Amino acid sequence: MNPIINGIPVSYILGLAGILFSIGVLGVLIRRNIVIIFMSVELILNSVNLVFVTFSKALSHISGETVVFFVMAIAAAEAAVGLALVIAIFRHKKSTNVDELQSMKW
């Protein structure tokens, strides 16, 4: 495994991906707006993409970049379905605050 990619140490890139993942998880936890929670999930997916590309380059194997392409397609599908759900929920509840979505609580 090559520890340096084009002059960048692999550990630095993995650290950046970890920071990005933590920011995404923090956003999911602390925000109450459902669209911003959605954007935080996109941040998490992007940090995973960064890890895939990093290991693909460090191990000189192209499969990681191919998987990133599939992750992007899944993220696009998730965006379409998730935002349609957001619109449906907003039409039903007149709100995008996840604290007010309590009808499945018992």
Next chain:
Amino acid sequence: MDEIIYMNLESSPSFLLFIFFGTVTVVTALSVIFQKNPVVSAVSLVFTFFALAGIYGIMGALFIATMQVLVYAGAIMVLVVFVLMLLSQRAETLSRYRKHPIRLVLLSVFVFGFFFLLYSALTTGVPHSDQMGKGYELTEYSFPIQGTSTVNAKGNVGVVGASTYLDYLLPFEMISILLLVAVLGAVILAKKKSTEVEQTKDNVL
């Protein structure tokens, strides 16, 4: 290991670019989750995606960088901003710090640094362009099922494309079915029910 990293800290312009894009990524990602106005969060997320595309470009994954800009910063962010406008989120405390001097100074430093980096990158050319990046040296893609066939694929995009259509053909087709199902599901979910429409018409009339 430490000596190698120290040498690269001094010599490599791509490491400097990585530091710049990494800082932009972290700052704008923090701005995504700490801004009160959702539209400002969406714009910060666009900057995060662009900075990540820059990092992919430095690492030599040119296809991924292009797809990042096209899919994430283009398609998905258009969807998100469209939904935000449709839901008409109210802007909270938008214009209170707009004319703050520290903010202006930081913004001008950021813009100046960005254009300086862009200018230096344009004048010096692509960093390490004399070396082959990792993944570039793979110009023949071997396909394991038919043992004799090798595919000549040059460059990052060609190698990724050969890997997609030879090794990952079944997942590729399944992705297309999944996208079709997702689009149909999104239309069904976001559509108003026909009974609702008729009821509102009756109420209005």
